Amino acid sequence: MPVNEPASTGIRTVSHDLPESPEFASFMARDWAPTPLPDGIRLPAADLTPARRARLSARFPGERLIVPAGELRVRSNDCDYRFRPHSAYAWLTGLTGEDQAGHVLVLEPDGPGGHEAVLHLRPRSPRTDNGFYRDRRYGEFWVGRRADLAEAERTTGVRCVPLTGLPPGRNAAEDHELATVLSELRLIKDPWEVGQLQLAVDHTTAGFEDVVRALPRALAHPRGERWIEGVFGLRARTEGNGTGYETIAASGAHACVLHWIRNDGPLDARELLLLDAGVETDSLYTADITRTLPLSGRFSPVQRQVYELVLAAQDAGIAALRPGARFRDFHRAAMRVIAEGLADWGVLKNADGEFHRRYTLCSSGHMLGIDLHDCAQARAETYLDGELAEGQVLTVEPGLYLQPDDETLPRELRGIGVRIEDDLVITADGARLMSGALPRTPDGVEEWMGTLLAG
Numbered sequence: 001m002p003v004n005e006p007a008s009t010g011i012r013t014v015s016h017d018l019p020e021s022p023e024f025a026s027f028m029a030r031d032w033a034p035t036p037l038p039d040g041i042r043l044p045a046a047d048l049t050p051a052r053r054a055r056l057s058a059r060f061p062g063e064r065l066i067v068p069a070g071e072l073r074v075r076s077n078d079c080d081y082r083f084r085p086h087s088a089y090a091w092l093t094g095l096t097g098e099d100q101a102g103h104v105l106v107l108e109p110d111g112p113g114g115h116e117a118v119l120h121l122r123p124r125s126p127r128t129d130n131g132f133y134r135d136r137r138y139g140e141f142w143v144g145r146r147a148d149l150a151e152a153e154r155t156t157g158v159r160c161v162p163l164t165g166l167p168p169g170r171n172a173a174e175d176h177e178l179a180t181v182l183s184e185l186r187l188i189k190d191p192w193e194v195g196q197l198q199l200a201v202d203h204t205t206a207g208f209e210d211v212v213r214a215l216p217r218a219l220a221h222p223r224g225e226r227w228i229e230g231v232f233g234l235r236a237r238t239e240g241n242g243t244g245y246e247t248i249a250a251s252g253a254h255a256c257v258l259h260w261i262r263n264d265g266p267l268d269a270r271e272l273l274l275l276d277a278g279v280e281t282d283s284l285y286t287a288d289i290t291r292t293l294p295l296s297g298r299f300s301p302v303q304r305q306v307y308e309l310v311l312a313a314q315d316a317g318i319a320a321l322r323p324g325a326r327f328r329d330f331h332r333a334a335m336r337v338i339a340e341g342l343a344d345w346g347v348l349k350n351a352d353g354e355f356h357r358r359y360t361l362c363s364s365g366h367m368l369g370i371d372l373h374d375c376a377q378a379r380a381e382t383y384l385d386g387e388l389a390e391g392q393v394l395t396v397e398p399g400l401y402l403q404p405d406d407e408t409l410p411r412e413l414r415g416i417g418v419r420i421e422d423d424l425v426i427t428a429d430g431a432r433l434m435s436g437a438l439p440r441t442p443d444g445v446e447e448w449m450g451t452l453l454a455g
Helices: 024-026 049-060 087-094 149-156 175-186 191-219 222-239 254-255 300-318 329-345 353-358 442-453
Strands: 065-068 075-076 106-110 113-123 157-161 246-252 272-277 287-293 393-396 399-402 416-419 423-427 432-434
Touching: 049 087, 049 106, 049 175, 049 272, 065 087, 065 416, 075 300, 087 300, 087 399, 149 157, 175 191, 191 222, 191 272, 191 287, 191 329, 191 393, 191 442, 222 246, 222 272, 246 254, 254 272, 254 399, 272 416, 287 300, 287 416, 287 442, 300 329, 300 393, 300 399, 300 416, 300 423, 300 442, 329 353
Parallel strands: 113 157
Antiparallel strands: 065 106, 106 113, 246 272, 272 287, 393 423, 399 416, 423 432
């Protein structure tokens, strides 16, 4: 990678640039052909964003609203993290690309109770300005072509102006009430959003199939978990924007670590693999699916025992999903099954109380959308303590995490972690399983794995 000294950011690094003579600057400024973007390009969500902005506008009449895309963040010295626009900015504009760093949507008060949307964008560097080849963070020689203001207006349907100093107003990056409203407006997905989530699920299903086919090579590698992560990442990056979150590829006792993302362990055919992964589409909607797979292709009796209890809990959770049900109902239903199962095993004296939480710890699901844990800044009364409604998309993901050093457990159970996670959309009379193409039953998992490995 070329040395990347961000020329316009104030970051102090050692410059390796040669001095630039006036003659060279003049030479670089001439003889460039025009490179217009093709006419007719319009963002897929451009026809949907006006209604979204209107809903936000109605909540803050007469107030200037500022929704930044966010800024580049340094990963190491002069290298930035890959940029992803803030979800609220992407939802309101339809702009999802890496070239949106630093851009800002402003809703300017316009008449009684209304707003005009204005995008403040970094213009293209004219070829008479050396920024196009010297600005290593934003110059086109370094990061590629970006739209000029007229092109951006055509693709978004929003008036665009050069990015300069912004006037004061409610800023979504700082204003809690504005951030809360933006979360709550996204709780119910429109049909296009549900379609994007289904696309993410379908690509994720293909990624899980890729992983199973790759198991023989992964089992032979000293960092088999990383092999699994890489195989899924290839599917995510080629079919979409990448993974929607850091992949959890947890074998053996690593599956008992809820957010195991080191993925540096080997695979053992006698153990289970817990794979929690999701493809993020180019529109930034992500799937979130977990399957726990026997690395030998067959569950041992004790592995099947644990798996079947988690599956029964998930079935109970899914059965509780319907419009008007409380959001917490599906978690309570799943945990009741877990507690009763642990009591039947003799791990708990009875199913009452909260002692089952030692072996489950986290919640059994969350809203899903343009964020992995979508709408997280919504008020409790509209989300966690609220009612489910048609068009909401969420996960149901109970698990049992039987720690390898937990002496309350029989020795044969220690070190087993199982989670089963699926994505569902609330319908008029219940919920539709979006990720049903991936088998959930132990017999179904074994048959599916056998078919893929035989092929």
